[in-house]
Amino acid sequence: xxxxxAVSEEVHIAxxxxxxxxRSDVESLKARVHATARKRIRLxxxxxxxxxxxxxxxxxxxxxYVRPNKHLGKDESLHILEGMADFVFFDDAxxxxxxxxxxxxxxxxxxxxxxPDSAYHTLLIRSDVIVIHESTPGPFERADTIFAPWxxxxxxxxxxxxxxxxxxxxxxxKEKPGR
Numbered sequence: 001x002x003x004x005x006a007v008s009e010e011v012h013i014a015x016x017x018x019x020x021x022x023r024s025d026v027e028s029l030k031a032r033v034h035a036t037a038r039k040r041i042r043l044x045x046x047x048x049x050x051x052x053x054x055x056x057x058x059x060x061x062x063x064x065y066v067r068p069n070k071h072l073g074k075d076e077s078l079h080i081l082e083g084m085a086d087f088v089f090f091d092d093a094x095x096x097x098x099x100x101x102x103x104x105x106x107x108x109x110x111x112x113x114x115x116p117d118s119a120y121h122t123l124l125i126r127s128d129v130i131v132i133h134e135s136t137p138g139p140f141e142r143a144d145t146i147f148a149p150w151x152x153x154x155x156x157x158x159x160x161x162x163x164x165x166x167x168x169x170x171x172x173x174k175e176k177p178g179r
Contacts, residue, residue, distance in 0.1 A: 001025055004043060009036050012043045019045045021057060026081070026131055029059045033129070038154065039064040049140040057081075058132045060125050065160050068094075068122040068148035076136035077114040080104050083130030086171055087113050090120040094150035099171060120148050124167060 002025045004012040012029075025043070033041045045055040060066070068090055078087075084103040091097050102123075103109035115121055123130075152159035 001028065002043075010038065010041050012041070013047065014043065014045050021045075026057065026059075029057065030129055030131070033059045033061055046138065049138065051138045054134075054136050054138045054140060056134045058134055060085075060123065060130050060132070062125050062128050064125055065154055065164060066123045067154060068120050068151040070118050070120045070146050070148075071115075071136070072118060072144045072146065074117050074137050074144060075114060076134060077112065078102075078135075079133040080107075080109075080111045081131040081133055083125070083127035084109060085126050085130050086124045087115075088122050088124060088167065088171070089115075090122075090148065092120070094120075094148060096170065096174075099174070122151075122167075124164070124171065 002019065002021055003015045005015045006012050021043070029041050029043060033039060039061045040058065042056045042058045045057070046053060068088075080102050082104050084101070084107060087100040087102050088096060089098040089100075100113050101109045102113060103111060105111045147153075152163050154160060
C-alpha cells in the first residue's frame, strides 16, 4: 500500500518517490470518505502545490456537493475509475449548456472529460461512490478557482439541497431514452 501524509482530513499526499496505486489504496480512500465533513477525500500524487502537474485520485459520495466553479487559465481533465456522475457545464448566468454522462469504462458512458478553463462546471454524482483520477496544471493558486455566484455555498445546507434537487430535476427532464 502507498505511504501517504495527511494534510487534512480530506487531503493526503503520496509520500514515496515513485507513486503507484492499487485497489487497496482506492478502497482505503473509499473507507475514509464518510468520516470527512464535506464527504470528499483526495490523494495527491504530486508532492507540493508548486508542482507543475497536479494529479489527484478523488472520492466523492452521492451526498457530496461540488459547488459549480471555473478555473482561470487552466484546463483540467478527469477519468472515472469507478461510479457514475453527470458532468454539468453552465454559462456565466447559470444556464446549463452541456451535460456529459460519465462512468467507468465498462458503464457504456463517457469515462473521460477535459474541462476547458473558464467553463463553469459541477458533478452530480449518480452512484453511491465515485472515484476519479483528475489532472490539472500547477501550481495551485486558490484565487484561480472562481465559485459560481448563482450557486449556494456549501455551508447553506437547505439552499444546497434545494439547488441540487432543482439541478437533478432539470437534468432528468432533458434525459433521452436509453441514457
